[in-house]
Amino acid sequence: MYIALIVLAVAIILGLSFYAGKLLSQVNEQQQKKDKLRQDRVTNIxxxxxxxxxxxxxQQCDLSEGVIRLTNLLDALPLSPQPKFAxxxxxxxxxxxxxxxxKTHEARASLTKKERRQQDKERLSIEAEFETPIIDEVIKLRAYHPTI
Structure with missing residues (x-):
């Protein structure tokens, strides 16, 4: 009788161990898929x-437009720890x-011509102030490859 109970207990333990191993394997597989998706996202960004x-x-891209796109992309990088890009x-x-x-898009379209010209004048003045250091920074940025 005791032998039968011991055999039953060992069978239950082996069954539970197999099940736990299978679950652990599935968790590892999911983590690998998650890591691959994250790596692919970083690569695409x-x-x-x-x-x-x-x-x-x-100089194939408007400085302001390029900067807006760059900051949005850099801020969207799923890195840990997140670099202080600013x-x-x-x-x-x-x-x-x-x-x-x-103003952009529809809000800009709703501006009068005079307001748009004033905004463009202000933007071009600001761009001129930042142009040289931004060119230096985009050269550095082109060499940046994050480690994951």
Whole structure:
């Protein structure tokens, strides 16, 4: 009788151990998929960052538009710990801060021509102030490859 109970107990323990191992394997598989998706997202974002940085460097892209796109992409990078991009690229983030209040899209279309010209004049003045340091920073940014 005791032998039968011991055999039953061992069978239950082995069954539970197998089940726990199977669950652990599934968790590891899910973690690997999650890590791969995260890596793919970082790769895609960084490809976009490098293309926009190159366009800014070669003056194929409006400075303000490029800066807005760059800051949004850099802030969306799923890195841990999150680098302090505003400290690494102060001119890029500085221009973004100075132009972030400007109207865009439909709100800009609702401005009068005079208001649009005034906003454009102000934006171009701000861009001129930041152009040289931003060009230096986008060159550095093109060489940036985050470690995950």
């Amino acid at each position: 960084m490809q976009s960052v490098h293309v926009i940085a190159l366009a800014i460097e070669q 400290e690494l690229y102060p001119a890029i983030y500085g221009l973004h801060h100075k132009i972030s209040h400007f």
